[in-house]
Amino acid sequence: MISTTVKYKLYPSLLSCFDRFERGYLDEQGLLDRINRVPVPQTEAQFRGASFEDAVIKGIGEESFDPEILSKVRSFLPRPMLKTQVYCEYQLNDSLIYGYVDVIGKMLAVDIKTTGNYRTGCFAQSHQNFYLPALRAKGIRSLRYVITDFKDVYLEEYDQMVDLNYQEGQVLRFCEFLEAQRERVTDLRVFARI
Secondary structure (H helix, E strand, C coil): CCCCCCCEEECHHHHHHHHHHHCCCCCHHHHHHHHCCCCCCCCHHHHHHHHHHHHHHHCCCHHHCCHHHHHHHHHCCCCCCCEEEEEEEEEECCEEEEEEEEEECCCEEEEEEECCCCCCCCCCCCHHHHHHHHHHHHCCCEEEEEEECCCCEEEEEEECCCCCHHHHHHHHHHHHHHHHCHHHCCCHHHHCCC
């Protein structure tokens, strides 16, 4: 049961933008544009990632990808797949973190990722790990990232004991940033106003 009023509505890719901002890879205006949902053209990498997910899960556009990579990624999906694009939400203090996980089975959730350059363990601090406590009531015990660079397939798997301290601290800092920049935020969804 939610006991605290929700003041912020956040999603993992927005929190990832804040992470890039803190690391110096994104400037303040770029972060504000993301908060304000300023439209930007989809990159080829984003399009390829979405197309790959459709090929894996729905069988749409399979001919555009290496059949061995598709087969290998599919082999790591839960059997049976109970649902795809499952909505998740988790309340951390006065922040509601929400989003969609690609696939759930009886005890396993899977998120499919594409990358140009995979580094081992890079999802340990992912904000999508908040999906684990969000899905606990559905019986989900672990979250598996199935990652491909289109040459090979990599796995990272986290269970309900995952350490979320880094992500929790970042959520708090992001909310402080939002308050400091409140007058520059035009999309009020982030303040749970819409």
